[in-house]
Amino acid sequence: MLITQNPDLMFLSIVQRMFLAICGLLLGFSALADDGLALAQKVYDRPDGRDLTTLSRMVLTEKGRSPRIRELVTYRMDMGRGETANLIRFLDPEDIAGTGLLSVDKADGEADQWLYLPALDRVRRISSNRKGGRFVGSDLYFEDLQTRSPSRDRHRLLGKQTENGILCEVLESIPVDSGNSVYRKRISWIDPQTLLVQRVDYFEKDDGTPSKRWLLRNRKKVQGYWTDTDSRMIDLQSGHETRMVIDVALYDQKLPARLFTTQTLADENLESDYRP
């Protein structure tokens, strides 16, 4: 009662309450952000083997048109010091068969990339900054193929929601530097048990309407590692869809570092011992 009668004390009380409220707000945001970053880090750190070899099919679907199917073999290896090397080789259709892409992703988020063109029998160094380019005409951008370090985004937990029949944590991720992503925002639905992402909405033009959606169709535990064996990326404006099916996944095959060189990129026979 006294407090309300004394203007100074009353002001102090308002300030104290506001301070407490702001602290609560900041702590709330901070907690959500910390939890978000922690979850993103857990997903990033989910065990996925020292190396991985896959035999996959990429199916490009448009309503009213026959699907186009690309077959490819991929190799991934953790090179240490935060570096990851990837080699992708197309097997079919014939017009792109033999084409290869070698990418060495650095710890700082940069990457060295080389493209092998069989017609010219030539390896070309290319810029890895082509993040918004469509990968072989699919709905996948080059950025979608790269592993994104959690530190490159601000993360926030939005709550829980059921996706694919699983109660998932919903995580919002916004690039710290808008220049290093074609997306303004990503929202991911993450299974807290397996740490597998079940769905991702991608926001390119505005924060309110997703332009693309990635959905997990099927998963499988291979050699003890959870693996996305069937997924699809949907262009929500056009309805185009790119489905990615992994037919064979092999972990920890002791892939040699020399597999991730331009020498192997230019001679697919050097991969023959490691093909699934």
Add this chain to the structure above:
Amino acid sequence: MKILLLTLPLLALPLHAADDLPPPRTTTQDIAIDAPDDLPLPRTTTRKPRVEPGEIAPAESATSTADDLPPPTATTARKAARGFQPVLKYGVDDLLLETGWLPDAPEADNYSTLRASAYVLWQPTREWEFRAGARLDGMWQNGGLADHDELLADYTETYARYRSGDTRLTFGAQTIIWGRADEIPLADRVSRVDLTRFILDDLADRRRAQLAARWEQTFGDYKLDAVWLPVFRGAQLPDYASIWSPVNRTTGRVVGIDPALTGWVDASTRIDEDEHGSGGGALRLTRTGEPFDFGLTLSRSRQSLPYYQVDVLGNTLTGVHPYNTFAGADMEIVTGDLTWRMELGYTDDVPVTLPNGTRDKTQSLDWIGALEFFPGGRDTRVNLQLVARALQNDSTILELDEYYGANGEIETQFGQGRWKAALRFAAGLNVNDVYLGPKVSYVGWEPHEIYLAGHYFNGDDRTLGGFHEDHSMIALGLRTRF
């Protein structure tokens, strides 16, 4: 009350995160979510491994994650790579059917092309690989002063190859294209040029296999490439009646030489080729890795493009291919969104023609600077190149002694990658020399390509654009492989 009004919004703020949850997904949002799982099994071509029935994953290992999802597709329970498998494969690696309309050419109104090549490849062991290939080229030109058709048969890559560790040896007919720049790489010293369609095709299709012995040795980031050409073969030229011939007997012109001096060339002019002997050899050392890729090339070889030695009295042109020495360096670097490529070369014994018609030789300095980028990081590729050539001659010659130009390509795709549009271009900077090559392709019917292309030439007398300025063409074509 005021306190309550002030604090409520603040206390409510942390709850906004929960309010930001997107609405639950409905199947109508995802166009094909209920589509049946009609994905076929992997194709069982000889290129790739087969999924064997016995390897279908056991049901307990697959986990369906939602009721509306179809069962998993074929997955295998294989735990290790297959290891090396012998390979026998064959196919048609190129089939081109094209018909073109020539609105300005006095020689013909139409020019049509058939090109087909087939191959068989056998790799019985990890070390050995054998390949044989053949091609057929048909050209039809009609509706003008020089109706003509021809059919050519030739081998394509036909070799025996041995691999062991970091060594690769190849003996036989091969196509070896060195260099970093597109269109006219300076380090391209051991390939055989195909001029049957002039520059209508991309670089890879403007080269042919020729006999060579090749040793490739890798040392970490370095690679040494040594090539010897035991038997020389000049460029594959079109028949001299063809509109793409470097000697036009209808108009009395020879490419690269002022037409005022070649008026004596006519249908009776004899044209010989001097191809005897070997082609020489070359070495190329390249390094790939940080901070940039580079290459050094040294060659003593004969170039497949002919130099025409003039014998006015004998009414004869003789295509000769003198040896010359080339030393070059090239590099490739990425900075941000840009890929830079550069080549620098010195060539000696370059044949040139003195005003009296006799042959002389001089040195040449050449430079190419290229810049490649994807505007906005999207699907359009732009490659721009500047080229410079300076002949180090003291006396007057009939050829251009300096040439500065720009060329390149802009290409994009649209319609979910089913359509492509491209523009190849070249322009002289110190002379009028223009080539424009727009092309629209439908590539949605894989692996086939149906295209409509234009080729526009214009230029001064001694330039390529000037030589072919009556041969601008609109073409409709189909290209495939299977």
